[in-house]
Amino acid sequence: xxxxxxxxxxxxGLGYIGLPTAAVIARAGCKVLGLDxxxxxxxxxxxxxxxxxxxxxxxxxxxxxxxxxxxxxxxVAPADVFVxxxxxxxxxxxxxxxxxxxxxxxxxxxxxxxxxxVILESTxxxxxxxxxxxxxxxxxxxxxxxxxxxxxxxxxIAYCPERVLPGRILEELTNNxxxxxxxxxxxxxxxxxxxxxxxxxxxxxxxxxxxEMTKLVENAYRDVNIAFANELSIVSDKMGLDVWEVIRxxxxxxxxxxxxxxxxxxxxxxxxxxxxxxxxxPEETPLIRTARGVNDGKMHHVxxxxxxxxxxxxDAKVACLGLAFKANIDDFRESPARFVASRLARxxxxxxxxxxxxxxxxxxxxxxxxxVQIDIDDALExxxxxxxxxxxxxxxxxxxxxxxxxxxxxxxxxxxxxPRVVREEEARLKLVV
Ligand SMILES: NC(=O)c1ccc[n+]([C@@H]2O[C@H](COP(=O)([O-])OP(=O)(O)OC[C@H]3O[C@@H](n4cnc5c(N)ncnc54)[C@H](O)[C@@H]3O)[C@@H](O)[C@H]2O)c1
Numbered sequence: 001x002x003x004x005x006x007x008x009x010x011x012x013g014l015g016y017i018g019l020p021t022a023a024v025i026a027r028a029g030c031k032v033l034g035l036d037x038x039x040x041x042x043x044x045x046x047x048x049x050x051x052x053x054x055x056x057x058x059x060x061x062x063x064x065x066x067x068x069x070x071x072x073x074x075x076v077a078p079a080d081v082f083v084x085x086x087x088x089x090x091x092x093x094x095x096x097x098x099x100x101x102x103x104x105x106x107x108x109x110x111x112x113x114x115x116x117x118v119i120l121e122s123t124x125x126x127x128x129x130x131x132x133x134x135x136x137x138x139x140x141x142x143x144x145x146x147x148x149x150x151x152x153x154x155x156x157i158a159y160c161p162e163r164v165l166p167g168r169i170l171e172e173l174t175n176n177x178x179x180x181x182x183x184x185x186x187x188x189x190x191x192x193x194x195x196x197x198x199x200x201x202x203x204x205x206x207x208x209x210x211x212e213m214t215k216l217v218e219n220a221y222r223d224v225n226i227a228f229a230n231e232l233s234i235v236s237d238k239m240g241l242d243v244w245e246v247i248r249x250x251x252x253x254x255x256x257x258x259x260x261x262x263x264x265x266x267x268x269x270x271x272x273x274x275x276x277x278x279x280x281x282p283e284e285t286p287l288i289r290t291a292r293g294v295n296d297g298k299m300h301h302v303x304x305x306x307x308x309x310x311x312x313x314x315d316a317k318v319a320c321l322g323l324a325f326k327a328n329i330d331d332f333r334e335s336p337a338r339f340v341a342s343r344l345a346r347x348x349x350x351x352x353x354x355x356x357x358x359x360x361x362x363x364x365x366x367x368x369x370x371x372v373q374i375d376i377d378d379a380l381e382x383x384x385x386x387x388x389x390x391x392x393x394x395x396x397x398x399x400x401x402x403x404x405x406x407x408x409x410x411x412x413x414x415x416x417x418x419p420r421v422v423r424e425e426e427a428r429l430k431l432v433v
Contacts, residue, residue: 006028006029006030006031006197007030007079007080007081007117007194008030008031008032008033008078008079008080008081009022009025009030009031009032009033009079009080009081009082009083010032010033010034010035010076010077010079010081010082010083010108011025011032011033011034011035011082011083011085012035012036012076012082012083012084012085012086012104012107012108013035013036013084013085013086013087013100013104013122014034014035014036014038014041014042014045014072014085015052015085015086015087016052016054016166016169016331017085017121017122017162017164017169018034018036018083018085018086018121019034019045019050019051019052019057019061020054020057020060020164020169020170020173021083021085021121021162021173022034022070022083023057023060023061023064023070023170024060024170024173024174024198025083025197025198026064026069026070027060027063027064027069027198028197028198029069030069030081030197031068031069032064032069032070032071033071033072033073033077033079034070034071034072034073035072035073035074035075035076035107036072036074037074038074039074041072042072042073042074045061045065045070045071045072046065046071046072047065048061048062048065048066049061049062052330053329053330053331053358054166054167054169054170055167055168055169055170056170057169057170060170076107076108076110076111077111078111078113079111079116080115080116080117081116081117081118081119081194082108082112082116082117082118082119083119083121084101084104084105084108084118084119084120084121084122084132085121085122085162086100086101086103086104086122087100087122087268088100088101088122088123088124088128089268089272090272090275090276090279094275094278094279095275095279096124096125096275096276096279098124098125098128098131100122101120101122101124101128101131101132102131102132102135105118105132105135105136106135106139109135109136109139109140110139110140112136112140112143112155113154114143114154114155115154115155116154116155116156117155117156117157117158117187117190117191117194118132118136118155118156118157118158119157119158119159119160119191119194120132120157120158120159120160121159121160121161121162123161123162123215123216123219123269123272123273123276124159124161124212124215124276125212125216125276125279125280126209126212126213126216126276126280127209127212128159128212129157129158129159129181129183129208129209129212130147130183130208130209132157133145133146133147133148133157133183134148136155136157143155145157146182146183146184146186146187147183147184152186153184153186153187156182156183156184156186156187156190156191157182157183157187157208158180158181158182158183158187158188158190158191158208158211159180159181159182159208159211159212160178160179160180160181160191160195160211161179161211161212161214161215162215163176163215163218164176166267166326166329166331167327167328167329173198173199174198174199174200174201175200175201176199176201177201177202177203177204178195178199178201178202178203178204179204179206179210179211179214179215180192180195180203180204180205180206180211181205181206181207181208181209181210181211181212181214182205182206182207182208183207183208185205185207187208188205188206188207189205191205192205213277215273216273216274216276216277217277219269219270219272219273219274220273220274220277220288220291222259222270223265223270223271223273223274223288223291223292223295224274224287224288224291225258225259226259226260226261226262226265226270226291226295227265227290227291227292227294227295228258228259229243229247229258229259229260229261230261230262230264230265230294230295230298231294232246232247232258232261233261233298234298234301237301237305243261243413244413244416247260247261260412260413261298261411261413262298262336262411262412263298263299263302263336263337263340263389263411263412264295264296264298264299264302264336264339264340265295265296265298265336266325266326266333266334266335266336266337266338267325267326267331267333267334267335268331268333268334271292271295271296271325271334272334274288274289274291274292275292278292298336299336299339299340302336302340302389302411303339303340303343303344305409306340306344306387306409307343307344307347309385309387309407309409310344310347310348310351310385313384313385313407316351316383316384316385316407317351317353317382317383317384317385318344318348318351318352318353318383318384318385318386318387319353319354319355319374319379319380319383319385319386319387320337320340320341320344320345320352320353320354320355320387320389321355321376321379321386321387321388321389321390321392321395322337322341322355322356322388322389322390322391322392322395323335323337323338323341323354323356323358323359323362323363323389323390324337324338324356324358324359324390324392325337325338325390326390326391327390327391327392327393328358328392328393329358330358330359332359332363336389337389337390338363338365340387340389340411341354341366341371341387341389342363342365342366342369344371344387345365345366345369345370345371346369349369349370349371350370350371350372352369352370352371352372353371353372353373353374353378353379353382353383354366354371354372354373354374355373355374355375355376355379355395356373356390357375357376357392357394358392359373361373376394376395376398380398380402380403380406383406384406384407385406385407385408385409386403386406386407386408386409387408387409387411388408388409388410388411388412388414388415389411389412390412391412391414395414396414396415398415400415400417400418403415403418404418404419406418
């Protein structure tokens with residue numbers, strides 16, 4: 001460690017989590033090297049620019065790069081602390097893929113030295129931190145690694161998950177509480193000392209496996225509760241009820257807090273992480289598995305309802321509002337809105353108009369469908385049908401006067417004052433989906 005007592009840090013993976021983390025650590029005065037396999041990402045950051053959309057991140061990155069506190073590279077270099085924030089997707093059978101984590105471990109292993117701290121932040125199935133440790137131990141037999149030596153280990157290894165909300169990442173990175181799980185209690189204490197440098201929230205230490213499970217449980221909890229709301233919305237459609245009204249009333253109960261239904265559940269966290277638990281304990285997770293099925297099924301329900309509405313009005317132009325997986329962000333991964341809109345584009349072609357202020361262009365699956373991208377003002381001027389798929393603020397603020405005569409299918413409940421045209425349409429068409 002340097003004489004000024006500020007550790008040098010290497011952040012591996014400079015995406016939605018890694019780049020803000022690297023920038024916040026650099027702001028705390030540590031010299032940070034960001035490591036990424038993408039030359040484009042590295043070049044962008046070294047110019048003081050960013051490749052992802054996140055509130056206030058551009059100014060922060062520009063500032064720390066120009067002060068020489070953050071630089072990026074595709075080549076690893078020695079550091080005191082390594083923070084790994086690479087992707088952890090699942091495969092087509094929903095089995096977790098930790099190959100990126102192991103690849104990151106393989107990259108840093110050769111430069112590890114006595115006293116270093118390795119922290120995994122990627123959302124990971126239980127046992128991944130130990131697998132990372134085992135891999136490092138295999139590559140570096142000269143180092144005493146925690147849990148595999150009876151002596152004081154040369155390095156510390158810990159797991160510390162991220163629970164930030166896109167759109168508020170910089171604020172939440174510093175203010176959220178953190179669970180820090182060490183391979184040993186000593187590892188947890190070393191990682192704790194590091195996080196204390198830039199985290200104002202409470203940092204609670206535990207073991208690595210508990211910290212891994214905690215992250216998965218948080219997202220499975222959200223998924224299960226959203227599934228309840230989505231199931232209620234499907235039931236309400238069948239019974240001719242307004243689900244928003246039902247939920248609003250039920251939530252007046254002092255101990256009831258039903259979440260909001262939507263077109264499904266997206267993103268790379270809530271729609272992915274519950275599978276890591278199911279994969280680890282398939283027989284013991286009927287509820288978590290069913291919730292995933294309900295939330296995925298909601299997308300198909302929305303497609304069927306939207307198709308029926310569009311088919312019933314063959315001359316109407318259709319605006320699909322939003323492609324992102326949630327409000328006010330440019331993240332389209334696992335997005336139910338994107339799924340629904342692309343299905344409609346494939347079926348109805350040029351009748352479909354996509355409004356997505358956070359996309360510079362339409363994703364690849366819209367190519368050759370005939371669907372076009374327009375802005376919200378053009379949509380309000382030219383489209384008779386509006387299908388609300390994302391609750392971006394720019395949609396939420398459209399006043400009733402500008403949409404009162406539209407046929408609206410609002411999957412997010414952002415326009416509670418909208419005349420209930422779609423429900424009447426459904427009754428007329430005897431739609432039961
Ligand atoms: N985005 C979120 O809101 C969020 C929230 C909590 C947790 N997480 C978790 O954080 C982890 C990272 O997610 P993200 O959204 O930042 O991913 P991302 O795809 O935005 O970024 C990952 C980056 O890692 C780079 N990379 C891949 N393999 C690499 C390697 N071997 N060495 C160096 N760089 C490599 C990629 O080029 C990419 O730039 C995942 O496990 C995710 O589940 C994400």
